[in-house]
Amino acid sequence: MAQSLPQRGLGKSGINVSAIGLGCMSFSGTYGPSEDAAAIALIHEALDAGITMFDSSDAYGKGQNETLVGQALKGLRSSAVIATKFGNLGGAGGKYADGRPEFVMNSCEASLKRLGIETIDLYYAHRIDPAVPIEDTVGAMAKLVQQGKVRALGLSEAAPKTIARAHKVHPIAAVQNEFSLLYREQADDTRKTTRDLGISFVAYAPLGRGLLTSDIADPSTLSDGDTRKRQPRYAGDNLAHNRALAEKVETIAKRKGCTPAQLALAWVLAQGSDVIPIPGTKQTKRMLENIGALSVKLTDADLAEIASAVPAGSVKGTRYPEAQMASLYI
Numbered sequence: 001m002a003q004s005l006p007q008r009g010l011g012k013s014g015i016n017v018s019a020i021g022l023g024c025m026s027f028s029g030t031y032g033p034s035e036d037a038a039a040i041a042l043i044h045e046a047l048d049a050g051i052t053m054f055d056s057s058d059a060y061g062k063g064q065n066e067t068l069v070g071q072a073l074k075g076l077r078s079s080a081v082i083a084t085k086f087g088n089l090g091g092a093g094g095k096y097a098d099g100r101p102e103f104v105m106n107s108c109e110a111s112l113k114r115l116g117i118e119t120i121d122l123y124y125a126h127r128i129d130p131a132v133p134i135e136d137t138v139g140a141m142a143k144l145v146q147q148g149k150v151r152a153l154g155l156s157e158a159a160p161k162t163i164a165r166a167h168k169v170h171p172i173a174a175v176q177n178e179f180s181l182l183y184r185e186q187a188d189d190t191r192k193t194t195r196d197l198g199i200s201f202v203a204y205a206p207l208g209r210g211l212l213t214s215d216i217a218d219p220s221t222l223s224d225g226d227t228r229k230r231q232p233r234y235a236g237d238n239l240a241h242n243r244a245l246a247e248k249v250e251t252i253a254k255r256k257g258c259t260p261a262q263l264a265l266a267w268v269l270a271q272g273s274d275v276i277p278i279p280g281t282k283q284t285k286r287m288l289e290n291i292g293a294l295s296v297k298l299t300d301a302d303l304a305e306i307a308s309a310v311p312a313g314s315v316k317g318t319r320y321p322e323a324q325m326a327s328l329y330i
Helices: 036-048 060-072 101-115 134-146 160-169 185-197 236-256 260-269 284-295 300-309
Strands: 007-009 016-018 053-055 081-086 120-125 150-156 172-178 200-204 275-277
Touching (some): 081 150, 101 134, 134 150, 150 160, 160 172, 236 260
Parallel strands (some): 053 081, 120 150, 172 200
């Protein structure tokens, strides 16, 4: 029988999820090779451990990720909240996002088919298309809700003004942006808006893509295909600087009797009951370690010390390669 974890709501949608979800992107080669059978087994183990929210996208593995998640959750639909996304073109043809209404509708049909389900619980615009008014994109997403194909709507990498405009068209249940000790300035600004509007904040990369948990001193040791080899935070002098920040987290974690990952996640969780981190991993031990963050109690003094050890803006290097940065926070 599955364990039960603390729950957090997705905005005003009435959907509740485990306070820590599972980001599934790493099952599709983003951080090196992944075996489908092992990924499916890990999703089952996550369910047994009490995780109920599983985050995918049609961009991960060009749809392979949704197919895998659908296979893993077949027959277990009532136990899981499935979140997926559309519209992230990744720079194909020089374009990073597509928010046209017809694209929204077609993307949803394709995702439903790959997932093998009739309704997506939480459907995000993965990237915001600056060429299409957000009202048009969300208007199409709202039709999917009316048709029963989607339960709740979300936006990813959206700026506060965009979120406010979208929310006037149809209630937005969740905004998913990057948020960790290493990246929080824009997230803090965004959360002022989401909190005012009653929207949940789903934090992706809450462990800084491994920077806050690992001892990677040389990116060349990473697996072939691992995108961190191209990420500025892992490049040259940036990595040494950022590792020094992570070591401060390690020192505090030792004193608190937890791992650096647990401390970093506990800090994110403590930012408010509206925040839901979705760390990704391919390892069962890491997944269970992440859940352990829910048992880490941080005082106000602890939170202040952690934030002071890794000051906002102290990380070196942009969070994506330069070409992709213009497609974020729109």
